[in-house]
Structure formats: structure tokens, C-alpha cells
Amino acid sequence: MDQSNQPKRARRRGRDLFARIKPLLDLGQTFCRALPRPVCLWLLNRFRYARGMGGIGIRFILWRRLAAACGDNVSVHESVWLRWPQFLSLGRNVSIHPLCYLDAQGCITIGNDVSIAHNVSVLSFEHDIGDLNVPIKDAPCLPRPVVIEDDVWIGAGARILGGVRIGTGSVIGAGAVVTRDVPAYSLAVGVPARPIRSRRPGAPGAAASSDTGAETA
Ligand SMILES: CC(C)(COP(=O)(O)OP(=O)(O)OC[C@H]1O[C@@H](n2cnc3c(N)ncnc32)[C@H](O)[C@@H]1OP(=O)(O)O)[C@@H](O)C(=O)NCCC(=O)NCCS
Numbered sequence: 294m295d296q297s298n299q300p301k302r303a304r305r306r307g308r309d310l311f312a313r314i315k316p317l318l319d320l321g322q323t324f325c326r327a328l329p330r331p332v333c334l335w336l337l338n339r340f341r342y343a344r345g346m347g348g349i350g351i352r353f354i355l356w357r358r359l360a361a362a363c364g365d366n367v368s369v370h371e372s373v374w375l376r377w378p379q380f381l382s383l384g385r386n387v388s389i390h391p392l393c394y395l396d397a398q399g400c401i402t403i404g405n406d407v408s409i410a411h412n413v414s415v416l417s418f419e420h421d422i423g424d425l426n427v428p429i430k431d432a433p434c435l436p437r438p439v440v441i442e443d444d445v446w447i448g449a450g451a452r453i454l455g456g457v458r459i460g461t462g463s464v465i466g467a468g469a470v471v472t473r474d475v476p477a478y479s480l481a482v483g484v485p486a487r488p489i490r491s492r493r494p495g496a497p498g499a500a501a502s503s504d505t506g507a508e509t510a
Pocket of ligand 1: 449464
């Protein structure tokens, strides 16, 4: 069907709604600050599956209380799992869609204006698999910090592995497994994810691998 003649609907921005209900959210944060941390963690588990704007508002208040940093207008949709919230830093205007799994044990930093589609994993540690005398499940965890810079869109089902930095303005294709740094303003797809082109107007097209990188920040 040709959609070119269809009228474009004005997009309802979450940030406008956020601005309108901010006094209410501030009140919730004041209340939450008075609660012990374990109680807030318990509440986060209780409200993980709460749907709609109410659920998003409650989770915002709790993430703000529990994370190392959390900017304005962060929408965490239902069924999102967050491990080690104290090692997670988020900027403003971040959306995290249903069924995502973030393990911040090794530290996760997410910038401003980041959209994470449903069913994405962000993992910030690896098991030490070097010692054959230790069962892998008993092997120590090695922290591998992850940085997702500003203005990034991560497609559905992508896996962001420990130790990578995703550069400003990048797009990660659905289902990608990101094992290496992604240069700024690149489009990276596949398993393992490779930048296939730069988003900058006029930049040369596809780059074969991250070794030849689309471009650097
Ligand atoms: C990455 C994406 C944005 C690329 O869109 P695009 O610029 O239109 O790219 P194209 O469709 O021209 O594809 C370019 C090449 O990359 C390949 N490609 C595109 N997306 C891919 C993906 N997710 N995984 C693997 N390869 C992919 C295409 O097959 C094509 O390869 P070819 O040149 O060998 O034919 C899009 O494919 C995507 O994955 N979007 C995410 C959608 C999503 O998760 N939405 C959730 C709701 S927020």
C-alpha cells in the first residue's frame, strides 16, 4: 500500500508528558529517598510487570533512587531486568523497551537520547575461562564496562557484550551481537556486528570490518 499520501500524525513525545507530571515524580522521589535501598529493590521487583504510564512512572522513580545516575525522562517498559543498578548510569531521554536485560556488574554507562528496543541484552562482565582447573560456573567474573554514547538506537534482540563502546549517533541492527567498539555515526549489523556504513552525509559507504572502521569519533 502506498503510504506516501497518508497524513503524518503529530508524534506524542514522552518528554512533554514527563514535563507535565514532573512534580508528581519529584514527590515520589522524595518519598523513595526516605525508604531503605532493599525496600526499593523489592518494590522494583513488584512493579517490574506493571504496564502503562503508571508502571513507567513508578519504575522511573525507583531507577532514579537505585542507579548511580539517572537523567530525566527515562522510560523503562515492563519486564525489564536490571542487575546491579548501583553500577548503572543513564542520561536523559532514554527508553528501554520490554524484555531487556541489563547486567551492570562491571558498569554500564548510557548517554542521552538512547533508544533500546525490546529483548536487548547489555552485559558488562565475562567469566574468566582461562583456568581449566576451575569449573566455569565457579570462575571469577571479570568486569568489562560498557559505554553507550549519546543518540544511539539499538535494534530489537541485539546483544551488547562486555567491554564495548558504542559511539555517538550509531544504529545497531536487530539481532546484532556487538563484540567490538562501534565507531560514531555508523550502522552496525550482524553476528559479530560490523559497521556497514557511516550515517554521516557524504561519507564513503560500507566498511568491511571494524578494523577498517566506518570512521572514528
Ligand atoms: C539496521 C537497520 C536500521 C538498517 O536499515 P537500512 O538502513 O534500511 O539498511 P538496509 O535495509 O539498506 O540494509 C543494508 C544491508 O544490511 C543488511 N541488514 C540490515 N539490517 C540487518 C540486520 N538487522 N542484521 C543483519 N543484516 C542486516 C541488509 O540485508 C543489507 O545487506 P545487503 O547490502 O547485503 O543486501 C534495520 O535493518 C534494522 O535492523 N532495524 C531495527 C528494527 C528494530 O529493531 N526495531 C525495533 C523497534 S524500535
